[in-house]
Amino acid sequence: MSAHLLEVNALVKHFPLRGGLFGTRRGVVHAVDGVSFHIDRGETLSVVGESGCGKSTVGRTVLRLLDPTSGEVWLGGERIDNLPARRLRPLRRRMQVVFQDPFSSLNPRLSVGEIIAEPIVNFGLASGAELKDRVAGLMDKVQLPRDAIKRLPHEFSGGQRQRIGIARALAPGADIIVCDEAVSALDVSVKAQIVNLLADLQDELGLALLFISHDLAIVEHLTHRVAVMYLGKIVEMADRRTLFAAPHHPYTRALLSAVPVPDPTVKRQRVILKGDVPSPINPPSGCRFHTRCPFAFDRCRSEEPLLRERAPGQISACHLDAVPAAA
């Protein structure tokens, strides 16, 4: 259908909320509510937002670890959101995942070699001596020592474990890797190593990355385009330069102004949001951001703004054409 490697159209994921004696439906968590984006070969799209905005759910639904409530997911021209498990399995080879927690994302009972070999064996890509060569090659690629192959995950540090996770994701020769907060649990220096590794691998292998993160400083160094999510919706999406230099949506501005600058002499105008993220069980009417937006007016409370192009390669969902610099 499309030339894009991954295309997501109006993706929705609702979680029914059950409770009480008979497990009756008490409500619906609107985790993801109509999200659309695409990623091309060799491109990085970052999805950023606060905790609970649905960015991880997007990743897990795209991977079909969760079944979407509605919407479409196309991978390499094939629609995968409604495929039965049997037909989906061969396509999983093309899309892999690196998780946030380097401790729980590796089976403590399998050796590093077994962990990396698993996807290769699953897809019948190699066996015997060839399998060993491949595993060794992958370990070189992520800069793990070769003698690590027989060791168990608990013998490694967080950064090294994350390298094991990356090697596993690379193993089946994926085209796109979903990095679900892949560096958030690491120390700053290790974080930089892993980000560099991901960037190098992207250059070398032409990987596409769906990089889910709340850390804008990391995102700015790694990404080509950024999608900003708030309460299950994308509120702004733009290429990196535009988003960081000329953000349109008030929420994006607030996020950017919260990024620390390592220079005490820089004076900045901070946009500090009031209150907490509203509940995704009963999202606000109209624009979901109106409860916290410093520029909200009547229309925002009743009418939901649509994503509109503001500049080439920049779309934003706000009723204001020109958002004032500060409230």
Added chain:
Amino acid sequence: MSITLGGVAAAPDLPDVLPPRRERGRIMRFTVRHPTIVAGGLLLGIMVFIAVFAPWLGTRDPEAISPIYRLRDPQAAYWFGTDMLGRDVYSRVLYGSRVSLGVGFSVAVLASVIGMAIGVVSGFVRWLDMLLMRVMDGLMSIPGILLAIALMALTRGSVSNVVVAITIPQVPQVARLVRGVVLTLREQPFVEAAVASGTRLPKILIKHIVPNTTAALTVQATYICASAMVIEAILSFIGAGTPPTIPSWGNIMAEGRALWQIKPYIVFFPAVFLSITVLAVNLLGDGLRDALDPRLAKRL
């Protein structure tokens, strides 16, 4: 490409050299770190040795009746004395260990296997979960010994029936334990990563779920083994267990009960053996609980 984040330079990619594994002195280190495993294992090893080699440890036929020599106190010819039929208590206690250990191990293995199967199915198949867990709740609501007595009353007395009667009340505990572990494991990222990398359900169960339940299960199995030995003795003692023709510690104590005040050794020796064996298994279980978690094992 090389970047800096928040002013902190990326640490140089150091040669990732891991410390070599220390192979020497492993037995010593193991003993120092896990004294309970070693103590429990040694004691249990002795008991297993006694059970296996009972015929070669200076015993005579444990069934042989010699009324002339009945109720002899412990002496050179009869180390633990003789009972009211002139049978050698030493031989009967040693042969009795076969019943206790056999029942203990069989129940532990059977209850673990059945409980594991039920627990894994419960954890993965949501609609069966309700059904299976209500059945398990029902079984758990009856005291284990009462249930075992009732089951024995329905069947003929034999060692295999004793094993079944003791196993059934133990299964729910294992099933609940395994189900709980499975429910946690199935949400773990490494299981999701396995799904994403195309692992089929049977392989996920075998490679990712079952091996990670064994730590908890092994510990539970040792406790089941210990309580099975005690329950076997109780059943035999009240005459609802091992048939009286087979010497078991419970039987020997039951027969010696009437003579407790004049010939206490008939009860004393099997009781001591039972206590030591149960203690050994429990020590082993406690030690394993501390040692089996690879994440806890990292602490040194």
